[in-house]
Amino acid sequence: MSLEFMTVAMFATLVLAITLGHPLAYTLAAVATLFGLIDNGFSIPMLFDMFANNAWGLMNNYTLVAIPLFILMAQLLDRSKVSEALFESLYVVLGGLKGGLGLAVVVVCTVFAATTGIIGASVVAMGLLATPALMSKGYQKELASGIICASGTLGILIPPSIMMVVFGGLTGMKETSVGNLFAGAILPGMMLASMYFIYIFIRCNINPQLGPPISKAEASKYTAAQKWTMTMKSLVPPLALILAVMGTILAGVATPTEAAGLGASGAMILAFASKKLNMTVLKESAYATLKTTSMVMMLFIGGKFFSTVFLGMGGGDVVADLLIGSGMNKWAILAIMMLIVFFMGMFIDWAAILLVTVPIFMPIAMEIGFDPLWFSMLMCVNLQTSFLTPPFGYALFYFKGVAPEGYTMMHIYKGIMPFVLIQLLSLAILSLFPGIVTWLPGIFFGAS
Amino acid sequence: MLESTSNVLQTISRKEGEWASFLIYPLLFIVVYEVFMRYAFNAPTTWGFEATTFLYGLHYMFGMAYTDVHDGHVKVDIFTSLFSEKKQSIFKVITNILFFMPVMICMTIWALKFGISSTMGLEVNSTSWAPPIWPLKLLMAVCFLFLLLQGVANLINDINSLRK
Amino acid sequence: AKREKFGEDPRHKDAQRVSFKPSDEKVRWKMVMPWSKGLLFYDIAVHFADSVRLASAGRLDIKPFSAGELVPAMQSFDAVSKGSAQVGHDWPGYWKGKNEAFVAFASVPFGLDAEGYNIWLYEKGGLELMQEIYGKFNLFALPGGQCGQEMGLFSNKKATKMEDFKGMRLRTPGWYMDIMNNLGASVSPLPGGEVYLALERGVIDAAEFSSPAINYPMGFDEITKYAIQPGVHQPGIQCALFFNQDAYNKLPEDLKWIIDICAKETQLWSYNWINSLNAKAIRLFKEKVEIVKMDKETLIEFRKTTKAYIDDLKTKYPDVKKVMDSQEEFLESYADWRDARSGATPWPYERYISGQITE
Numbered sequence: 001m002s003l004e005f006m007t008v009a010m011f012a013t014l015v016l017a018i019t020l021g022h023p024l025a026y027t028l029a030a031v032a033t034l035f036g037l038i039d040n041g042f043s044i045p046m047l048f049d050m051f052a053n054n055a056w057g058l059m060n061n062y063t064l065v066a067i068p069l070f071i072l073m074a075q076l077l078d079r080s081k082v083s084e085a086l087f088e089s090l091y092v093v094l095g096g097l098k099g100g101l102g103l104a105v106v107v108v109c110t111v112f113a114a115t116t117g118i119i120g121a122s123v124v125a126m127g128l129l130a131t132p133a134l135m136s137k138g139y140q141k142e143l144a145s146g147i148i149c150a151s152g153t154l155g156i157l158i159p160p161s162i163m164m165v166v167f168g169g170l171t172g173m174k175e176t177s178v179g180n181l182f183a184g185a186i187l188p189g190m191m192l193a194s195m196y197f198i199y200i201f202i203r204c205n206i207n208p209q210l211g212p213p214i215s216k217a218e219a220s221k222y223t224a225a226q227k228w229t230m231t232m233k234s235l236v237p238p239l240a241l242i243l244a245v246m247g248t249i250l251a252g253v254a255t256p257t258e259a260a261g262l263g264a265s266g267a268m269i270l271a272f273a274s275k276k277l278n279m280t281v282l283k284e285s286a287y288a289t290l291k292t293t294s295m296v297m298m299l300f301i302g303g304k305f306f307s308t309v310f311l312g313m314g315g316g317d318v319v320a321d322l323l324i325g326s327g328m329n330k331w332a333i334l335a336i337m338m339l340i341v342f343f344m345g346m347f348i349d350w351a352a353i354l355l356v357t358v359p360i361f362m363p364i365a366m367e368i369g370f371d372p373l374w375f376s377m378l379m380c381v382n383l384q385t386s387f388l389t390p391p392f393g394y395a396l397f398y399f400k401g402v403a404p405e406g407y408t409m410m411h412i413y414k415g416i417m418p419f420v421l422i423q424l425l426s427l428a429i430l431s432l433f434p435g436i437v438t439w440l441p442g443i444f445f446g447a448s
Numbered sequence: 449m450l451e452s453t454s455n456v457l458q459t460i461s462r463k464e465g466e467w468a469s470f471l472i473y474p475l476l477f478i479v480v481y482e483v484f485m486r487y488a489f490n491a492p493t494t495w496g497f498e499a500t501t502f503l504y505g506l507h508y509m510f511g512m513a514y515t516d517v518h519d520g521h522v523k524v525d526i527f528t529s530l531f532s533e534k535k536q537s538i539f540k541v542i543t544n545i546l547f548f549m550p551v552m553i554c555m556t557i558w559a560l561k562f563g564i565s566s567t568m569g570l571e572v573n574s575t576s577w578a579p580p581i582w583p584l585k586l587l588m589a590v591c592f593l594f595l596l597l598q599g600v601a602n603l604i605n606d607i608n609s610l611r612k
Numbered sequence: 613a614k615r616e617k618f619g620e621d622p623r624h625k626d627a628q629r630v631s632f633k634p635s636d637e638k639v640r641w642k643m644v645m646p647w648s649k650g651l652l653f654y655d656i657a658v659h660f661a662d663s664v665r666l667a668s669a670g671r672l673d674i675k676p677f678s679a680g681e682l683v684p685a686m687q688s689f690d691a692v693s694k695g696s697a698q699v700g701h702d703w704p705g706y707w708k709g710k711n712e713a714f715v716a717f718a719s720v721p722f723g724l725d726a727e728g729y730n731i732w733l734y735e736k737g738g739l740e741l742m743q744e745i746y747g748k749f750n751l752f753a754l755p756g757g758q759c760g761q762e763m764g765l766f767s768n769k770k771a772t773k774m775e776d777f778k779g780m781r782l783r784t785p786g787w788y789m790d791i792m793n794n795l796g797a798s799v800s801p802l803p804g805g806e807v808y809l810a811l812e813r814g815v816i817d818a819a820e821f822s823s824p825a826i827n828y829p830m831g832f833d834e835i836t837k838y839a840i841q842p843g844v845h846q847p848g849i850q851c852a853l854f855f856n857q858d859a860y861n862k863l864p865e866d867l868k869w870i871i872d873i874c875a876k877e878t879q880l881w882s883y884n885w886i887n888s889l890n891a892k893a894i895r896l897f898k899e900k901v902e903i904v905k906m907d908k909e910t911l912i913e914f915r916k917t918t919k920a921y922i923d924d925l926k927t928k929y930p931d932v933k934k935v936m937d938s939q940e941e942f943l944e945s946y947a948d949w950r951d952a953r954s955g956a957t958p959w960p961y962e963r964y965i966s967g968q969i970t971e
């Protein structure tokens with residue numbers, strides 16, 4: 001069998017196999033086993049010795065230690081209920097504007113995105129917190145779903161983010177170290193949040209029916225000074241956490257892994273301060289942390305097996321020859337890679353996509369002369385769409401899980417579309433202005 | 449008989465996971481302790497990085513079966529969820545036997561071989577602290593065994609639901 | 613008495629009458645290594661694979677995989693030992709956890725330099741010892757790259773005297789880490805990827821990583837003030853090639869010879885290549901950092917501590933004793949010649965006549 005055939009067959013088999021609904025991680029490992037055996041002349045020992053080696057290597061990856069710590073941090077933070085206070089104050093501060101409550105959701109999510117490394121907690125928390133308020137003011141269901149799902153997903157782009165931890169752990173290059181990726185994601189993350197903000201503001205001003213303001217009486221319940229104090233007070237805990245995590249990384253006081261530890265400790269202190277810390281919370285947080293961590297790491301194992309076999313049989317070279325050897329210009333190659341990632345994002349989750357595509361695409365991007373950090377950021381922004389694109393989008397499922405009666409999957413799918421388009425627009429902007437990505441890492445770490 | 453076997457296996461997955469989940473706290477403690485010692489006493493430890501990494505590795509490895517028993521491993525079931533319960537069970541049995549079992553049986557065996565060859569040489573880490581790593585490699589095999597047993601429990605449950 | 617010819621080349625007898633036919637077998641091998649593509653060590657590994665491909669007209673095709681592509685960096689040893697890949701390239705010190713004696717084949721503080729490794733390995737029994745240790749793990753080993761002396765510490769603290777090193781926070785791996793700890797420094801084994809940031813932000817005062825050409829891209833010179841010389845911790849970086857014994861045994865005779873000769877060619881080429889680059893890199897470093905030298909008393913003190921440390925290792929590990937005794941014996945037997953010839957160092961004319969006559 002020719003190498004080209006094997007390469008295509010391996011991907012095709014994967015696509016078919018995942019539709020059978022078996023856990024993705026096991027499916028990746030199974031497809032890797034099948035093709036690994038075909039490639040090495042059906043030597044089971046040779047293949048599984050290699051798998052055992054790879055499984056052990058993952059257990060030894062210091063960079064990835066940040067993953068369970070960021071997850072623990074999110075768990076503790078979620079239980080300390082600090083986002084409620086911020087939403088309550090922004091409710092009266094921004095509520096008076098057309099689309100104001102939606103804007104409040106964007107701001108709360110942006111602030112908390114800078115404290116948390118994962119997304120599940122934000123979407124669920126905002127879904128529970130904001131949906132009833134949005135509903136009672138008569139927000140259009142589609143728009144309400146879109147706002148919460150899209151804003152809740154900012155947590156994976158605005159640093160800290162386990163997506164970037166995974167990315168850094170996967171490439172192991174200095175240019176794409178977790179610190180650099182975090183610094184590089186700050187401006188793109190802020191930009192995307194602003195674009196959501198502007199979009200909601202404009203859309204609701206054109207058609208106030210979509211997102212009406214709160215009543216005059218409700219808005220003027222507090223004086224301007226009171227509103228100011230409320231907001232400032234509710235901003236203290238998240239800002240302290242941002243300082244503990246991003247501050248220590250950017251100041252070089254701590255490695256990203258250590259910063260994750262500081263963040264988790266900070267979240268524990270916050271939970272303690274809000275009198276929410278007890279044995280039950282510690283126990284539940286530990287259970288939930290293990291569940292999410294092992295889910296990600298199991299994908300790491302399956303994805304590692306898959307990419308190892310794929311690269312081992314020379315599939316990486318086939319894809320590279322196909323793209324680079326085609327004589328296409330480098331922007332066309334970039335567009336193709338981005339399209340592949342986008343389409344995979346509709347069906348598979350981000351971690352599996354990263355684990356499968358990065359080992360293949362990264363060398364190609366570097367060979368055609370793209371800045372590795374910038375390319376990594378395009379991948380991350382692109383992968384952020386995977387949480388939102390139907391049919392398989394985490395954020396959509398999380399939201400559906402907590403949304404009130406009357407929200408159908410259709411409302412959610414429709415509501416999310418404009419936000420996906422905004423993400424793609426931001427991808428285009430980053431492609432045209434790479435400085436948005438590379439400027440801050442240059443300042444903080446002298447990179448690129 | 450079969451059902452009680454699967455219950456026992458699931459209880460094992462649940463219990464070992466609940467115990468292992470607490471590893472996150474010593475892990476957190478060591479990470480923070482390391483930063484503290486470095487800044488407060490100018491005395492970084494020689495063992496902090498390694499100890500952290502070992503705890504992290506064991507933590508998620510023990511969690512594989514635990515996550516499975518709680519149905520926490522992500523899957524693309526948007527297509528199969530359209531089928532009847534019965535058909536879904538058939539799919540689960542087939543994919544389990546086709547995808548899961550062969551890989552995890554081999555994984556358990558070869559992880560064990562990997563652990564045993566390290567144990568024979570009483571392998572230590574190639575660092576200054578040089579802690580023994582052979583126990584960790586053996587535990588890696590044990591964790592794959594836990595996952596395999598959890599897969600057996602899933603298989604029993606799905607076959608049982610077919611017979612109903 | 614009549615004097616015989618002073619030496620002979622033992623290989624000549626085999627080569628005189630070639631007892632095998634050229635094979636037409638095509639062999640495809642995978643090669644793993646702890647190197648990422650950005651490191652010059654990667655190029656050395658690839659150079660060997662290229663040499664073999666060229667010399668065998670493609671009959672033995674070795675495909676190199678950088679760190680993590682096939683197996684994680686530090687799993688290369690196990691992967692080849694078990695046969696998941698057929699060849700590996702390494703710095704043997706990485707396998708110290710498998711057998712402490714591996715470090716002796718990689719570089720020993722105040723130990724062999726490039727010349728020393730070449731002579732010891734090929735002429736004084738080093739190769740046999742090396743193959744004995746690797747052989748315990750089902751591996752056949754050959755020297756596979758010699759990069760010469762490493763660079764000393766990049767540091768933000770000027771340290772040339774013994775007391776300067778007390779309390780210094782630094783990063784260095786292996787035996788030297790223990791030695792520095794014994795000298796009162798505070799050594800942290802930071803993972804490679806964390807070193808730059810730790811150094812820049814003062815988490816550590818000093819760090820070392822390899823020879824000038826290899827660490828130039830890492831930019832340590834941009835964030836430190838001094839480079840403390842000489843690199844006594846690694847006077848000679850010796851790399852190795854290791855082959856799965858079963859895969860090697862199956863090779864036809866002519867390919868085995870090609871491997872042997874290409875490994876030697878790699879050993880020769882790597883030294884020339886890296887050191888010509890080193891000369892260029894050190895000039896560039898000099899623009900950014902001040903190069904300071906440890907004084908004589910400090911070096912002697914370091915040497916004493918090192919000796920005590922290695923003697924201690926010898927009592928703990930029989931294999932270390934065997935290998936280090938052999939190296940020390942070689943140093944002893946070579947000393948008269950080293951001394952007799954010293955003074956003819958090829959310095960530029962001006963330096964020489966100013967009195968700098970030894971290295």
Ligand code: NA
Pocket residue numbers: 112113114115116117118154155156157158159160161
């Ligand atoms: Na975040």
Ligand code: NA
Pocket residue numbers: 345346347348385386387388389390391392393394
């Ligand atoms: Na999606």
